[in-house]
């Protein structure tokens with residue numbers, strides 16, 4: 059998977075500007091010289107924005123509002139086709155509901171604006187102004203959704219929201235109040251929600267590409283950058299070449315069941331069971347307009363794509379002293395009329411206090427796509443002169459075919475604005491393979507496509523490492539359309555667990571595997587798929603990979619992929635203990651890439667596989683020495699960007715474990731964790747080792763770290779609770795009980811082991827707190843609730859074992 063990266067934080071000119079009276083004489087800043095100032099000037103002189111006396115708030119003038127309305131009509135009609143209905147919820151949020159969502163609001167809290175007074179008197183309870191409407195709407199979703207027939211519930215509202223931004227306000231791009239549409243939908247199934255997320259994302263792409271003529275990349279946000287309250291976030295990302303920054307265009311989130319949990323949005327399904335709704339939310343804002351201005355504007359001012367321009371054609375009379383002024387004016391009128399009749403938005407500028415030259419600059423500043431000039435010569439020749447705003451090209455058009463030709467030109471302008479913007483953007487995309495290339499591209503203000511693993515810690519680390527002049531790098535998205543990876547020697551990290559494989563992928567894999575097994579061809583595709591999906595098929599890879607490598611004609615037809623295959627086969631061979639084959643493959647790679655660290659690592663793994671422990675250790679150590687921590691030490695793989703030391707340290711741990719050297723493994727892991735504290739996998743591994751050695755105290759400490767890093771994985775809560783319970787003691791058992799409870803919470807009430815854990819804890823606490831003060835004691839209601847839940851679970855899933863449970867509970871003295 060490749061991911062788009064770029065420096066963070068798009069900057070326009072935010073400060074309140076010394077606003078000049080508009081003279082029509084042009085801009086005082088050039089786009090390429092002072093982009094921020096240019097932007098502020100262009101939105102003001104183009105009559106889109108007026109600055110206001112509250113920082114971060116702007117007046118949207120009709121010239122910009124009409125663009126918003128055009129997009130609004132498009133989007134509104136499209137969502138209505140999807141049976142989404144408009145509604146309007148209040149602007150104000152009570153603190154009580156806001157609090158309900160506090161976990162995800164937490165990071166946003168400083169941006170929430172509050173009303174604290176009416177007149178001179180303080181309000182009894184301050185009320186918040188909506189920064190987004192989840193908390194406003196979802197309590198009513200909970201009320202309105204009862205049964206499966208109430209679903210789907212699909213609402214949208216067009217409104218304003220307030221987010222008290224502190225960083226550099228910029229008109230349209232980052233303002234404290236902005237306009238948006240926010241869609242909030244609820245479904246009975248995840249599949250329906252997933253489908254809608256993408257349908258909406260496609261509409262957002264169309265807004266940018268078809269209306270704003272701005273190319274965007276559709277993709278999925280990383281775990282770090284997604285909306286924390288949701289399950290996953292999809293996005294359209296635009297790019298502003300002048301700043302070298304990507305900019306989030308619009309987002310469509312699948313919220314999963316997080317909010318239905320929080321707000322109790324449940325329904326009775328067809329089977330009569332209680333189920334939680336699956337929710338989405340999605341929004342685009344007036345930022346669209348700012349991005350469009352940034353992408354297309356030039357040193358003469360705005361450049362509007364015809365599809366969103368409220369005036370597509372401006373007709374300007376050019377009378378000379380002795381010319382037939384009335385004739386020219388009439389021709390202008392007639393031109394506007396025939397264009398308007400054909401549905402083209404045309405106007406004439408008859409003002410007599412401005413010269414034609416002044417008017418040219420004025421309408422250029424406002425970005426009108428096409429100017430039509432009509433002077434005496436045009437009148438005589440029964441033609442008009444058309445001038446394109448985007449290219450400045452001048453074309454004489456016979457009046458007889460005016461409408462068709464203007465239509466055609468407007469279409470061409472729309473198209474070429476998009477094409478030109480795409481070319482400029484594409485020229486700024488850089489695919490990188492190494493950390494050095496990454497840093498270099500970042501310095502050149504490129505949008506970077508980098509191999510990526512989507513691990514929060516790695517992204518945080520990339521951010522930390524790139525802090526500096528350019529602004530730390532953050533990921534924009536993982537594009538949905540993945541380019542071919544142009545690597546001549548990709549690297550497979552065999553040590554990693556495989557990623558999730560979807561049902562479709564699995565079907566495809568099995569189909570291809572059958573085909574290859576039955577001699578139906580497709581060997582190379584099969585090997586590629588195995589690699590792509592990171593599934594383990596060492597025997598097959600070995601068999602079919604070797605069949606390709608041993609056939610010199612087939613092998614050479616692979617081109618640079620030959621090396622990939624050698625590597626894939628060598629890893630598979632080691633997995634199958636065919637060490638001679640592995641050795642041969644690695645030899646070929648050594649010859650081709652003599653200094654390559656990845657090959658060196660393969661050699662080290664081979665030594666390890668052969669049981670040459672001390673040599674392997676030496677090899678790893680020398681790899682580590684070549685790669686001191688503070689140097690550029692990110693290793694790039696086709697699928698992930700990871701730190702080579704990290705890989706090697708972990709490898710050394712694996713080696714110690716394989717040798718049965720458990721205390722060595724513990725020592726290595728502890729050392730490793732001193733450096734890579736955020737590697738929760740390593741904490742988990744260490745915890746498991748401690749549990750196997752019955753060193754529960756140490757294990758508990760490790761699980762605390764694991765849970766800190768991944769607070770929503772029920773398995774870790776359960777493991778931690780088990781360890782604490784085993785440790786014993788009132789305090790530990792009380793904590794254990796909390797963690798059993800959170801396991802139940804996180805699994806939606808479906809964890810029998812945790813339910814039983816609660817019973818155990820309850821019983822133990824009752825024993826341990828005999829004679830203690832009341833607070834330490836267990837409430838009988840909680841006991842009976844858990845017992846009931848457990849019994850219900852047994853009844854549903856293994857009713858024949860119910861007597862066993864009853865007996866067990868009895869022995870615990872809690873039934």
Ligand code: 87F
Nearest residue numbers: 166169170189190221240285339340341
């Ligand atoms: C600022 C203040 C308070 C973003 C905020 O993207 C809360 C928030 O929840 C907040 N800034 N967000 C995330 C908004 C998520 C989501 N809401 C509905 C969307 C689409 C529309």
